[in-house]
Amino acid sequence: MRRNTIQKTAIEKVFRQHERPLGIDEVVTYGRELVKSLNQATVYRNLKILIEDGWLERIAHPVLGVLYERTGKGHHHHFYCRECDLTFDLPGCPVNEDDATPEGFIVEDHExxxxxxxxxxx
Ligand SMILES: [Zn+2]
Ligand SMILES: [Zn+2]
Known part of the structure; x- marks a missing residue:
């Protein structure tokens, strides 16, 4: 079992406080308000641990690169605001895979x- 460090606990708290996907810079900024000694390397290491633990997952953002979000939300999509650069969760899924594809294509997943x-x- 891994020890729960104050750094890891702070990062978990950041994700609980901001119910949306976060980039590493945001995690560093918000995390420093809780634990002053947090830096990019510490955050990166802990994000990796939280992913291995199944608590976080990476999402590939088409503009911002890699973002991190809590697991367990089920299938959903995202909205990116071009003004404030924030990414929000959307409820549910509007995609009908059968309607979206011509005959003969087998859909396995979508973004x-x-x-x-x-x-x-x-
Ligand atoms: Zn906005
Ligand atoms: Zn979907």
């Missing part, structure tokens, strides 16, 4: 990202 302006920036 969907919406872009626009969030309510705070509107």
């Amino acid at each position: 969907l990202f919406l872009f626009g302006i969030c309510p705070s920036c509107d």
